Amino acid sequence: MHEWSLAEAVVEAVASFAREHGSKRVKLVRISLGELQAVDVGIFKEALSLLGESVEPRIEGFQLEREKAVLLCRGCYETLLLEELSLSDEEREAVHFVPELLHAYAKCPRCGSSDLDVIRGRGVSIKSIEAE
């Protein structure tokens, strides 16, 4: 359950930020989930809820937004979507842990380069924190 460690990172970062800014309540945290990291939303949500209860200040709600992965091939300067790359389940699993491992497994279907820049949709990031 690698999702648990990602949820821990989010909750720890939000709680630290809230404490530093003297907030007593965190009402809502908006989180972007990049397609490349392929986070299991069900497990991630459950971990966020449990962990959000256990920090000070408590985090009352989370809103998750998926972000599609867009890549730029530095070989031919074409943009690519994740579904255009052929990755096995095992390779997807490795990329799920460390998205940069994409460079070990994927090649541009047009020019064969593995120099693929992730423009959008890499992984987990905190978009906004509503607190008072």
Place this chain on the structure above:
Amino acid sequence: MDPRPAAIRRRLEGLRTLVVASSKGGVGKTTISVAMAMSLRDLGWRAGLLDLDLTNPSCHHLLGSRLSGPLEDKGLVPPVERGIRFLSIAQLSGDKPLALRGHEVDEAVKEILAVTRWPGVEVLVIDTPPGLGDEILDVVSLVPRGELVLVATNSLLATTSLRRAAEALAGASKIAGVVENMRRGGSTSRVEEEAARLGLRYLGSVPYVEGLDELVERDATALERLIAPHVAAVLGKLGFERRGG
């Protein structure tokens, strides 16, 4: 907002972290890193080893690792190999070539540090690639109370690099001291002189061993026998005394 720096601080709090670094290649950072982890284990400490050379990982060769993958348990849990909890990107990439640009190295280092758990580990040795790039800058800025161990050999190029690294990293992190690698008997030590000039602690030396790579390839215990005992003296200066039995 990036959630990982806060997670990294939490993951590594309570661990002593030895960061083996040099701005020059070829001085034997990986040999020293792996020997340090082995030596810590032999002295009775629970050791971890993290190979942060993402584009050219090689700790696994010296450790004689089978490259078993990490376990997934509320994060990544590195396997224990030869009594050392060990993580390398090669375990996840199947040792395939991995070419990364600077910003990708930065992302990958943060990701690895944030999601890896080191259960039971008291001392984590981090092997870094040569240079003053993203890996070392990330470790210095993100790892709480990391202790830099700078490695140099007795040459003008290496001592010049030592000075650069010491000046670039001073203030950003605690420099625990300098280890001289591949020391040959009888010669005066530029490394010792340069460490004194820089006000850094000279932690000791590891002798030059003819054909070490071939010896390690033939015999997995060569590093433990020939290098680790010298590294134990260095570790003693850092406060790692023999414990237990």
